[in-house]
Amino acid sequence: MYIYLAIVAYAVVLFLTLRDIRIYKRTRLDSYRKGAIKGILASTLALLGVLFTTFNPNLGLLVVLIGLFFNQKGPRDRVFNNAGAMDRFLGKTDI
Numbered sequence: 001m002y003i004y005l006a007i008v009a010y011a012v013v014l015f016l017t018l019r020d021i022r023i024y025k026r027t028r029l030d031s032y033r034k035g036a037i038k039g040i041l042a043s044t045l046a047l048l049g050v051l052f053t054t055f056n057p058n059l060g061l062l063v064v065l066i067g068l069f070f071n072q073k074g075p076r077d078r079v080f081n082n083a084g085a086m087d088r089f090l091g092k093t094d095i
Helices: 002-027 030-055 057-070 085-090
Strands: none
């Protein structure tokens, strides 16, 4: 059961990282570049947590939690003006 929780957390971090990369590729805004770099590091920590969860669930979930905290959203530039929820979810920008 713990391994599934760790895998879902890893998938969420990876999705948000790919979204930041897509927005940075379209807009070239520095705040999204920093978010993508933090996301890559956080997804690496979360993947290590998934691997550790197979041997020691408590330690693995702790590493995943540290990765989630490391992936916190920082200040970002405004790129969505009239976008709907699905457009924001997929990372489409108005700029």
